[in-house]
Amino acid sequence: MEAQAYIEQGWATDLHAPRETMRAAVARVQVPGTPELEAEGPSGAARIPSLAHRALREALQHGPALVQVPRGGYAPLVACARCRAVARCPVCSGPLALGRDGAVTCRWCGRNTANWSCPECGHTRLRMVQVGTTRTAEELGRAFPGVPVVASGAREDHGVIAGVDARPRLVIATPGAEPVADGGYWAVLLLDGAALSSRPDLGAASEAMRQWTNAAVLAHPDAPIVLLGRPHPVAAQALVRWDHAGFARRELAERAQLHLPPAWRAARLDGPRLRLEDLFEQARAAGFEVLGPVATPQHGGSAVPGAAVPGAQPPSMRGLIRAPLTRGRELAAFLQLQVREASVHREEPVRVELDPTVLW
Numbered sequence: 001m002e003a004q005a006y007i008e009q010g011w012a013t014d015l016h017a018p019r020e021t022m023r024a025a026v027a028r029v030q031v032p033g034t035p036e037l038e039a040e041g042p043s044g045a046a047r048i049p050s051l052a053h054r055a056l057r058e059a060l061q062h063g064p065a066l067v068q069v070p071r072g073g074y075a076p077l078v079a080c081a082r083c084r085a086v087a088r089c090p091v092c093s094g095p096l097a098l099g100r101d102g103a104v105t106c107r108w109c110g111r112n113t114a115n116w117s118c119p120e121c122g123h124t125r126l127r128m129v130q131v132g133t134t135r136t137a138e139e140l141g142r143a144f145p146g147v148p149v150v151a152s153g154a155r156e157d158h159g160v161i162a163g164v165d166a167r168p169r170l171v172i173a174t175p176g177a178e179p180v181a182d183g184g185y186w187a188v189l190l191l192d193g194a195a196l197s198s199r200p201d202l203g204a205a206s207e208a209m210r211q212w213t214n215a216a217v218l219a220h221p222d223a224p225i226v227l228l229g230r231p232h233p234v235a236a237q238a239l240v241r242w243d244h245a246g247f248a249r250r251e252l253a254e255r256a257q258l259h260l261p262p263a264w265r266a267a268r269l270d271g272p273r274l275r276l277e278d279l280f281e282q283a284r285a286a287g288f289e290v291l292g293p294v295a296t297p298q299h300g301g302s303a304v305p306g307a308a309v310p311g312a313q314p315p316s317m318r319g320l321i322r323a324p325l326t327r328g329r330e331l332a333a334f335l336q337l338q339v340r341e342a343s344v345h346r347e348e349p350v351r352v353e354l355d356p357t358v359l360w
């Protein structure tokens with residue numbers, strides 16, 4: 001999207017490869033829909049339906065196959081097996097993860113929770129909500145006995161693996177940790193599509209598109225690429241058509257309508273209420289758009305990014321100041337002046353981030 005914004009401002013030009021070149025180089029992406037999955041019978045509802053197993057089996061006749069799994073670990077999120085409430089750490093309320101050895105640990109504080117019981121209903125059994133690379137590798141290892149299975153990712157035993165040779169093997173990797181295969185992969189499965197592309201965060205779909213594409217380009221041109229797990233439909237269709245520019249144009253137009261980056265420039269401010277209110281009044285007077293301030297959202301109880309101001313109290317309020325791209329420099333100059341004035345007058349610091357990746 002950022003690149004598309006440069007194109008639309010005339011700073012860059014789109015370069016297209018001829019259609020035949022693209023067709024020869026790019027693997028075929030399939031997104032099985034409801035009819036295809038229903039035709040598979042009960043396995044169609046599985047995380048890895050039988051059509052995906054068939055694609056892997058066929059690929060392993062020729063060489064390595066890649067399986068992209070959005071999350072590392074065994075079962076990175078678990079819930080009460082009876083009432084389905086997400087299981088949380090009794091000490092810090094962090095999400096609990098299940099390890100291969102059956103140990104239940106907190107993802108925030110690392111404590112082991114030996115005897116978990118559900119605060120909602122008292123039940124003591126857990127079910128897996130998310131399945132990570134380790135568990136996926138274990139399942140596929142059982143489904144393909146005798147085929148070597150390697151897992152690549154920051155949290156795996158061997159860490160991120162850079163490359164694999166052309167011999168048949170199953171490679172399970174988190175996004176960004178996919179090894180390059182000698183001669184390319186003979187099939188690529190992209191699992192849990194919704195986990196990557198349908199998060200409510202701004203830009204989740206384009207980030208998913210990027211991560212799927214980075215895995216897809218590692219495939220041999222004759223290999224099938226199968227995207228599973230209810231992916232965001234617009235992103236999935238753009239991947240099928242290999243139309244990244246069209247997808248970026250559409251996303252960018254949406255951002256322009258919503259006055260969001262990269263179509264607009266936005267600054268996120270964190271600080272004490274009175275300082276922000278004063279600043280926002282001046283921003284409004286200068287003709288900028290202002291949103292907030294409101295109480296800083298606590299993302300699931302995690303640390304507030306603004307709390308990193310040295311020596312300051314954790315900021316309690318947050319807001320946005322926005323400007324169209326044509327006034328972007330003016331907005332930056334305005335903020336710089338405000339920050340300088342505040343430090344001259346020894347006022348409580350406000351944390352300013354221009355074009356933050358996470359807006360709220």
Ligand SMILES: [Zn+2]
Nearest residue numbers: 080083118121
């Ligand atoms: Zn429960």
Ligand SMILES: [Zn+2]
Nearest residue numbers: 089092106109
């Ligand atoms: Zn904890």
